[in-house]
Amino acid sequence: MGSLPQVIIYARNHAMKRLLTGTIILVLLTLGGCATAPSEQAGAAVEDRGKPAGPPAAAVKPAPDTGAKPLVDKPLGAAALKDPGNILSRRSVYFDFDSNLVKDEFRPLVTAHARYLQQNPGAKIRIEGNGDERGSREYNIALGQRRSEAVKQMMQLLGARASQIESVSFGEEKPRATGHDEASWAENRRADIVYLGE
C-alpha cells in the first residue's frame, strides 16, 4: 500500500479531532496539502520573547511536496538507525524563535523516521522537546511539549502510529548548549528523537 491514502486517512482523523477542539483552519490546509507541516493550534506563540500577541502568522508555510511519495523501499533494519550515512542517524529537529513549525530542511529527517516506524510496528520512540532558558520553567516545559507534539503529528500524518510515539518535554531543564546567547538558545530550541531500547 502506498502512503498517500494512509496520509489522507490520518489527516481526516486529525481534522475531526481538531474540529472538535475548535481549531479548523490549519488542518484544512493540512488536508489540502497532505505534506504541509502538521500545524499547531492557532496562537501558538512559542518562546514568545518580545513579540506582541498576534495572529499565528507563521504557523503554516507552504512547503514542497516531500511527504507523499509511495513507500516502495525495502524495510530498513535497526542497523540503519545508527548508520552515520543514513538519515535515520540524525535525530534533532530545530525550531525558529517563537515557532513550533517543522521547517522544510527537517522534513526528510522526520519523513524517514516516520517511514521507519511504519515499516517497523514494534519500534517505539520518545520525542523530547526542549526550549531555551528564558522565562518560566513550567511554561517552557509546555513549549517544549508543543514542539515534540508537532513532530509527532507530522510523523502520524506520514504513517507512524500514535502508540509508537511518546511526546515529552524537558523544557529548559536539559540544555545541550549552556551559553546565554542566541547561538545557545537556537541549539536548545529542539526536539530529539530517541528510539526506546537503544
Place this chain on the structure above:
Amino acid sequence: MKTRWLHRLSCAVAILLSFAPLAPARAALTIEIIGTGATQLPIAVVPFRAEERIAQPVTPVIAADLARSGLFRMIDSGGLSPLPHEPQDLNFSVWRARGADAVVIGSISQLPDGRYDVRFRLMDVARQVQLTGFAYAASADQLRLTAHRIADVIYEALTGAKGVFSTRIAYIVKKGKRFELQVADADGYGAQTVRWSDEPILSPSWSPDGTRLAYVSLERKKPVVYVQSLTTGQYQAVANYWGSNSAPAWSPDGRRLAVVLSKDGGSQIYFIGTDGKGEPRRMTFSSAIDTEPNFSPDGELLLFTSDRGGSPQIYGMPVAGGEARRLTFEGTYNVTPRFNPDGKSFTYIQRNGGRFNVAVQDMTTRQVQVLTDGVIDESPSFAPNGRTILYATEVRGRGVLSAVSSDGRVKQRLTEEAGDVREPAWGPFPK
C-alpha cells in the same frame, strides 16, 4: 495560650526531628539584607541569663530574625552590668536613653530531665508594661526552633502579623550534574537534602499541612509528578501518564493536586488525588497551553498561565466550573501566578523588555506593582503571612534565592556556597 504554643512547638519539633535520618547538607544558606522598612521599630534583645553556658545561644537567633525582616532596628545592650533578665531588673530610663521602644529579656535554665526551660518577656519601654511572655521546655536540638518561635511571638505582638521565622522553605540546588531538593529553616539554617537525582528536579510545592512536598522529576526521562512525605522520606509517582506530567499545586484542603498533563495532547490542567489513584479530572479544555495552576486560599478559584490569547497571560477559573477570565493585561508575558495567603492579590513574573521581574496584582483593583529589578527573576511564592515574597534570581550567572517584602522595600538575598539555587517555595505555618 501557653499550652497551645507548647503544643504547636512540639508538633513542629516532631516534624524537624523526623529529618534526623537524612544527611544534613553542610552548607547553610547565607543571608544578606538589602534595604529597610519604611519605619523600623527600635528593639533591644538582651542576652538571656545563663545563655552563655549552652551550645546554642538563643538571643542571637531572635535578633537576627527580627533584623532580617527589615522592620526592626536592633539597639545594643552592651555595657550594662548586670544585664536585666527579669522585669524588676529593668531600668526603663536606660533603655529610653538608648532609643529602644521595646526590650526582650529572659533566661535559660536546665530542667531535671535534661531539657531547657527557656522563658522570655517582651517589655514596652514607654508604658513600662509587659506586652507578652512565654516559657518553653526544649531539648538542646530544639533551642534554635524555640528562638524562632520567640521571634514569631515578638513579631506578631509588635507588627500585628504572624511571624514566619519558624517556617521552612524548599528549593532545588544544582551541584554540577546533581540536583538536590532541599528543605531549610526560613533563615536558611539546617538545610536537609530530602531527594537528589542526576536528572533535573523542579516545581516543589508544599502540602497545606507542611508534611509533604509535590515536585517534578525527570529521572524517568520525562517529567513525572511525585509526592514525598517529609516525615518518612517515602515518595511515590502520582502523575506518570503518557507524555509530560508537571506543575503540581495542592488544593487548600490537601485532598487533591492540580497538575498539567499532556496525555490528551497539548498541556492542560487536571485534578488528581494526592495518592495518584483514580482517573484525572480534566479542568481546562483549550487548544492552547494551560499551565502553572495555583489554588486560591478558599479553594474556589484556580489561577493559571495560558497563551490562549496569543501571549502567555494569567487567567482565573472557578474550581466549581465556569469560564476562565483573563486577569493580566500589562505586557506580553505574565506567568507563574501564586496567591497571597489572604486571597486579595497574587504574585507572578512579568517580563519588562528583556527582564523578568516579580510583580503583584490586586485581585479587586487589578493594580500592578513590580517589586524587583533583576534580569531573570523566577518562581515567586508568598510567605504564609503574606508579608514577604521568596523568589529565584541570578547573580553573576549563578542562581540565588532572594526575598522581597510585599511593599518592595526590604530585600534579602540567600546564597549557597556550593551551587546554583532555584525553584524556591515557602512552606506553610506549622500546624
